[in-house]
Amino acid sequence: MLFHVEMEVRIPHDLPTERADTLKQAERVRAMELQGTGAWRHLWRVAGRYANVSIFDVSGAQELHDILSSLPLFPFMEIRVAPLCRHPSSIHDDDR
Numbered sequence: 001m002l003f004h005v006e007m008e009v010r011i012p013h014d015l016p017t018e019r020a021d022t023l024k025q026a027e028r029v030r031a032m033e034l035q036g037t038g039a040w041r042h043l044w045r046v047a048g049r050y051a052n053v054s055i056f057d058v059s060g061a062q063e064l065h066d067i068l069s070s071l072p073l074f075p076f077m078e079i080r081v082a083p084l085c086r087h088p089s090s091i092h093d094d095d096r
């Protein structure tokens with residue numbers, strides 16, 4: 001199942017820089033792992049914002065929640081999720 005996920009990152013200004021850097025690096029590693037498994041299918045930066053738009057390909061909402069809530073930056077993100085399904089006008093037969 002495909003989900004559109006927008007993540008707005010809001011790291012508190014008073015979080016020590018070293019801690020923030022450690023979390024960002026851990027997030028990067030985890031994101032690359034999940035892209036490698038195929039679960040995190042697309043990851044795009046929203047121009048002008050500390051935010052991303054992503055597409056997740058997972059078994060369902062519970063797996064998505066488990067993934068998102070375990071991300072290192074989860075405590076500092078506002079996340080919006082929308083389930084996706086095939087559009088009848090899509091010309092891409094592999095849209096699933």
Ligand SMILES: O=C(O)CC1=CCC(=O)O1
Binds near residue numbers: 009027029051052073
């Ligand atoms: O920078 C972001 O949008 C949050 C994030 C997702 C993967 C990563 O490395 O950082």
